[in-house]
Amino acid sequence: MKVEIEKVYEPSKTESKWYKKWKDGGFFRSRPEAGKKPFTIVIPPPNVTGSLHMGHALNNTLQDIIIRFKKMRNFNALWVPGTDHGGIATQNVVEKLLKAEGKDRHALGREKFIERMWQWRAESGDTILNQLTRLGCALDWERTRFTMDETCSRAVLAAFIELFNRGLIYRGKRLVNWCPRCHTALADIEVEHEEEIGKLWHIKYPIEKAKGDKKEKFLVVATTRPETMLGDTGVAVNPEDKRYKKLKGSKILLPLVGREIPLVYDDAVDMTFGTGAVKVTPAHDPTDFEIAARHKLPHVVVIDFHGRMTEDAGADYKGLDRYEARKKVLHDLEARGLLLETVDHPHSIGHCYRCNSVVEPLVSEQWFLKVEEMSRKAMKAAEDGRIKFYPESWRKPYMMWLENLRDWCISRQIWWGHRIPVYYCRGKEQGASSKEEMKQSACPPIVSAEPPKKCPKCGGTNIEQDPDVLDTWFSSALWPFSVFGWPDKGRGKGQGSGEGLNDLEYYYPTSVLVTGHEILYLWVARMVQMGLTFMGDIPFSEVFIHGIVRDKSGKKMSKSLGNVIDPLGVMEKYGTDALRFALTQSAAPGRDMQLSEDSFVSARNFANKIWNASRFVMMNVEGIVWDENHIMTVWPMELADRWILSEYRKTVRDVTKAIENYDMDVAARTLYEFFWSKYCDWYIELAKIRIGSDDLKQRKAALSILIELLAGTLRMLSPVMPYLTEELWQSIRGFVKHTGSSENIMLSSWPEADESKIDQQALDEMALVQQVITSVRTIRSEMNVPPGKGITVTVKPHSDEKRKVIERNGSYLQCLAKIETMEINSKASRPKQSALAVISGYEIFVPLSGLIDLNKEKTRLEKELTGARQEIERCNQKLGNESFVTRAPAAEVDKIKQRLGDAQLKSERIAVSLQNLG
RNA sequence: GGGUAGUUAGCUCAGCGGAAGAGCACAUCCCUUACAAGGAUGGGGUCGCAGGUUCGAGCCCUGCACUACCCACCA
DSSP, rough: OOOOOOOSHHHHHHHHHHHHHHHHTTTTTTOOOSSEEEEEEEEEBTTTTTTOOHHHHHHHHHHHHHHHHHHHHEEEEEEOEEEEHHHHHOOOOOOHHHTTTTTOOHHHOOOHHHHHHHHHHHHTHHHHHHHHHHHOOOOGGGOOEESSSSHHHHHHHHHHHHHHTTTTTEEEEEEEEETTTTTTTOOOOOOEEEEEEEEEEEEEEEEOOOTOOSOOEEEEEEEEEGGGGGOOOOEETTOOOOHHTTTTTTTETTTHHHHHEEEOOTTSSSSTTTTTTEEHHHHHHTHHHHHHHTTTOOOOOOOOOOSOOOGGGGGTTOOOOOOHHHHHHHHHHHHHEEEEEEEEEEEEEEEEEETOOBEEEEEEEEEEEEOOOHHHHHHHHHTTTSSESSGGGGGGHHHHHHOOOOOOEESSSSSSSSSOOEEEOOOSSOOOOHHHHHHHSSOEEOOOSSOOOSSSTTOOOOEOOOOOOOOOOHHHTTHHHHHHTTTOTTTTTTTTSSSOOOOOHHHHEEEEEEEEEGGGIIIIIIIHHHOOOOSOOHHHHEEEOOOOOOOHHHHHHHHTTTTOOHHHHHHHHHHHHHHHHHHTTOTTOOEEEOHHHHHHHOOOHHHHHHHHHHHHHHHHHHTTOTTTTGGGGOOOHHHHHHHHHHHHHHHHHHHHHHHHHHHHHHHHHHHHHHIIIIIIIIIIIHHHHHHHOHHHHHHHHHHHHHHHHHHHHHHTTTTTTTHHHHHHHHGGHHHHHHTOOOSGGGGSOOOOOOOOOOOOHHHHHHHHHHHHHHHHHHHHHHHTTTOOEEEEEEEEESSSSHHHHHHHHHHHHHHHTTTTEEEEEEOOOTTTEEEEEETTEEEEEOOOOOOHHHHHHHHHOOOOHHHHHHHHHHHHHHHHOOOOOOOOHHHHHHHHHHHHHHHHHHHHHHHHHHHHHH
């Protein structure tokens, strides 16, 4: 085999070819297979409007690592791709396009608009999926789903009908969160609260004079929303509030409007807030809505679905935007002397999570899903451990959310989505078209997957479907089973397997759900509710929650802040593997991460290091004629071999454990540390001694270990850095024992390591050797000995055992510390004009006649001495502590004694040396 | 108002009961035949504050202070 390999790793040359080969080779495909354990992940479906951002890159890299890892561990691993139709968000995108063309959806009409939506989705909806291929994701593309495709839509209809039949879905006129810009209701969770400094206005409400009253009397109410006063139908105070007790039965004259409204007594009023008197606007405030219900106060709607004042707001205000109306109301109140005071008041304001408009609570007819029972089930699954959270700390927020959940408003007044499968008979009359009129029809609504031909009750054919669509999250909640064809259990039967297994039974419940915590409630909790309701089983047994990607200063990356780092740009500049590695390295479970350009540079450098180390190994391996027994174990191993094998085994053990535990950051760091700091910095350097030797047997010994461990490390790295490792694998697999017939790294197995073979003696001895080498290097560096210059060193071991270590590994010292001649002498004394190092078990003298700067050496030794003396003091303190000696474990006490001994010797020798220096 | 996490080297973060760590940045030397996207060496930290538990505490407990995020019908 001829090895030709560039000096610098160029990702673009590598990445372009592999994805297609993997895909065409069927490595991403999974079909049910009897006797093979499935491992399933369904992708959190990105919106069709999406373009790959860092959050996606992180989320999908982590999933890809898990899938590739499981494939290598011989699971039947499936990762299902797909996209979400993204209801409001997507409709907004297309509406914007229309607007640019000078059109709007209403002019276009529902049918044409939806046609346009589909056209857009056909043109642009796959962008993000294509970007996922660029990221290298091992998704089974033959299973790509879309929440509005036929399969998923069927599941949505079936789910709605089932829930309706079980009495869990109902329709009602409620005060809901309304976005006046998107023109639809929103679920509670779709409202984002932001703290703002608003104003609290104190307004005088005149009390109607009783007979004989001379003075004008007022009640003062405090409000943050003066414009809603036009819709007030009462004023409420707490029944315990002494200030207002004697006003019982009073009538209040609503200013500006002149309406007479009652004073009511209600526990919901907080006596300590404001003036203790609350204006009650049932149609525009949730609390007031409830107070009104208790006291039978009427509703007066003064704000419409566009956020403008209605006719009922009065002629002066009708048609005004709600904020203009506020100004005018305040102005008018002030003019009448009714505005008492204005104070700053911090409070949180709800915004639409799609367009950021201020949400308006409005009364409207909506569909709701009862959640109490589903929530109980979902909580139980987390409580009894059927669903595990990584990290565990996310369980509590999940529980708390479910505990306080209120019924879910599932209808949306937009056009893009799954239309609610409810039909209304408009009777035999023609012409009724508003929702109100439909409701008033005598016949009950018809709930059906197919449009009914005629009304089952009256036989009328004048039937119209409910105009609303379902919340996009309703379909997402079904994702873990809708992708497998639910409710049709037989669907997918035997797809390529011929074994009578069907997808739903084989793959459900899925294994792990990987997501950021921002959609824990919006999505994860709801999948659990729906999974338990429809499948009778959890949708996944593990939830791996990763952090949110932030910028260098800790802010969430967003287009509006302009602080996004585009993952596509990073892939372009540094390579996909570098992007993936950088993300993985900072992906501590549940912790947000701050990314900067630096992390990509460092990951790119790591990729290059892997490239060059592999290049080195291959350059030396080529030309060697291997016989059948080229395996590492044939030759007696020397220290470096035993050491690196032990380090490797530890790495395999730790990395495997880390990935299984979803500690991807630990896995990445462990591999980085092993490969760079151990394999490259030490083992390759030591192996060079034998590689340069004339003894072919020696060369083969070192190279066989180099290549075996390189292969193993590449395999471990491959889930994180698939492109680079695949490319290198193709060059080395011919030399490696374990490859079998595997053509691609994804099909080769994950390394196994026998932990019992971790050789502690080798680890300890190597640590000693490294210390000696490092201490000599330090002297060289600090005394400015030119790197090329060989030196003479005298090593004075303090025991026979220590002497043997040096004797055995003399060549290591000579090569790595550039020692020309080395004397080992237990009785040596420090030569004149020499530098000194004292480490545990050794003194090392480096004669530097002519080279040594005595002052420099003195300073250096003084520093060392100070350190040693501090150490002695610390140890003495401990050992002098009676309770330490008696209560600490003996091993600990021995350790301190050992350290004391080392430090004493060190300080003694250095002190003598300093004296000699003068 | 409630909850959760965080506060360790200039920056990003590991460590979570027994001598303060890594990467980046910085300084010195080196283009040594895998790699200058590299190598060797070095400087730099009363581990947010105050108590407590322990022979021993970044590490466990209790307060407090900031910071971030989440939840909430604070008119």
